[in-house]
Amino acid sequence: MTSHPDFADITEPQLIETARRRRTFSIGLPRCDSETEKRFPLTPEGVNMLVERGFTVKMEADAAASIHYADAAYIRQGASIVDRQETLLCDIVIHLAPLKVSEIKKLRRGAMLLTLLHIHEQKPEIIKALLEHGIITIAIDLITDENGNRPFADILEEIDGRASIAMASALLADSAHGKGILLGGIAGIIPCEVVIIGSGIGAIAAARSATGLGAIVHLFDNDVYSLRTAIRELGPAVIGSALHPNVLNKALASADIVLVGPTTKDVIFGSEVVHTMKKGVLTFDLTCREGGAFPSLPTVNLTSARPDDNRGDGRVCYTHAGSAVPRTAAMALSNTFITMLDDIMTLEGVTNALKLSPGLQAASITFMGKLVNGQVAREVGMHHVDISLFIQLS
DSSP, X not given: OOOOHHHHHHHHHHHXXXXXXXXXXXXXXXXXXXXXXXXXXXXXXXXXXXXXXXXXXXXXXXXXXXGTOOXXXXXXXXXXXXXXXXXXXXXXXXXXXOOOHHHHTTSOTTOEEEEOOOGGGOOHHHHHHHHHTXXXXXXXXXXXXXXXXXXXXXXXXXXXXXXXXXXXHHHHHOTTTSOOOOSSOOTTSOOOEEEEEOOSHHHHHHHHHHHHTTOEEEEEESOHHHHHHHHHHHOXXXXXXXXXXXXXXXXXXXXXXXXXXXXXXXXXXXXXXXXXXXXXXXXXXXXXXXXXXXXXXXXXXXXXXXXXXXXTTOOOEEEOTGXXXXXXXXXXXXXXXXXXXXXXXXXXXXXXXXXXXXXXXXXXXXXXXXXXXXXXXXXXXXXXXXXXXXXXXX
8 A cells, every 4th residue: 555645745744853853952051250251152153053953042131242242143043032040941051161059050950061171160069069960061171072182172272372462462552551562563673572381272373473463482382392393383483492491581581472371381480580571571371270370470361451450560460361352262162062062963962972972071070970070070179980981871
């Protein structure tokens, strides 16, 4: 017996639509009110691409104000504007700074929280709340791909490097609160000197920006192999050196800008070194570690910096450069989130994605009521367990 052609035309789309409904996930975007984290994870275009893939996106009112997008721009792309409580009840919640304990308690049990590590903001009470509610917490900046690259961390580090030089250039050019000078590129005028510690993605981005503006750039690192790779990529315009004390101190004494990025061994400049630097030097710390690279200097958060924060001689340390350009960060994050969330949709769930992705497992902080990240465990003074054990049993 053959089926009626009209009947086939009706049932096939219905089956497809039913399958789609089973695979739909909701994404919550609560507003981030952190003083140090002004970046937002998705642009309106990013939301539209996720909606087209079958996700439901719920956003708190004015959540994207920090990147100068109105709610209407997200509504036009398929997002729903709801209250904060409803965003916290979604299957997947994206909030780049740590949530408050009271907000963690409002998350749906077993939900997935995508955040940044912010290691020094992790507290025992936060972790305990995540464990009690069975939240799957992923630090996106710890995610690695099949080639060992860090898609989220690398793009944010590159933005940090570029933003630091852009901010430094503006601060130097400010005639009222800075020196009123350009970094370089003017015939007959000696260019500014930039000292960069580290040779990772952020350091390379900063060096490329500084040389593009005409500055003299010195790149230092204690990892000679990484330094060699960076110099090959940047070319002869950048002066590379190991962290030899005499060479480094001489460069610091004449530097107009000093930028410290991540290195294999922490580099810390005490007050005795800072005093040898010239008046008006601008220092930037991209390491995000406790105490920072310049512990004797007061810090200025670039997310809320004022032009007169240089306090006369410029001896302050600027931090959170990437958060000072949050819209650029949102564009970059959107591209990476789309790929990641598309994989979760394709694999029909977070647990399946974790089973098949070692890079996602390594980024997990909490899973199935257990703390599974050693670094966070040490920070909060708790024990952790191997996530692979739970992945095999789930």
